[in-house]
Amino acid sequence: MIEATTNIKTADSSRLSQWLFNPFRFIAGFKALLLGLAIILASSFIGSFSNTHFDGVLDVHTGRSAPMWFFLAEGLIDWVCMVIPLFLFGLIVSRSAFRMIDVLGTQALARWPYLIAALAMLPDANRRVLAYLMSKLIQTAPAAAISSIDVLVFGFVMFVIILMLIWMVALMYRAYAVSCNIKGAGAVVTFIVSLIGAEVLSKIAILSLVRIFF
């Protein structure tokens, strides 16, 4: 009886860890695409309240205010820029006949930790500390005074964002491995190259958007 209970608990915790670190074992394709797109748009929408820009595949920055469409576009650009190199590498490296919808869907869903990052950026303390740090950096008078609580909140938020970044990259890798059926060193190398390429590509695309519309 005890053994059976232990087995159930082990199975439950294993399933939970699968959902946390490899949800693509259970969800992919169109369902993942719909859910992932909703998450990307929600992250951008929430980020707009604190002027948080996802201005690159991996980037989270507090910046200038912008129209809502710009925040949404940033999220979508990040996602598309990651999908393009992964899909191309998949075509070259994978021996399986994989589907584009799985790459699109799983990569969209892999961005869900940034929804937590967008929520974490909401407290005003972040902006106050960032403004203070910026004023110190460019050696002007501080825009506003900051309290020790502000610093604590800022430190905690930075910790959460780094954690979410690591988690998102891990999910992106799992999404790539599952959707394209690629394993081993080939998967790791092509993923790293894709990530670097996607970061550069997304930066260029977002900067071009800024130049055209602002």
Next chain:
Amino acid sequence: MKVLPTTCPSCSSQLSVKSLVCERCQTEIQGQYELPLVARLSTDDQSFILEFIKASGSLKEMANLLGLSYPTVRNRLDEIIERVKIAEESGKDIKEKKL
């Protein structure tokens, strides 16, 4: 349920069937027969293949039945295909050695 051994516990070579028996009349046939290719796969792989046939070869239906995503099921099938190819190759090698 007993699991049919397919490889030698001593040297890990492919096992073959030496005798078959009729459970009704106890007639026993002696000889040397190769195990069918599917029987050489693991029990997990064999049950996957059976479920796949029952699902009319639809990966989408398999994914629904197993509660897994489509690419996970397709990857599993690809792994089995690889193992089948390896089993076929090793079967050919054994035949060539015998000749």
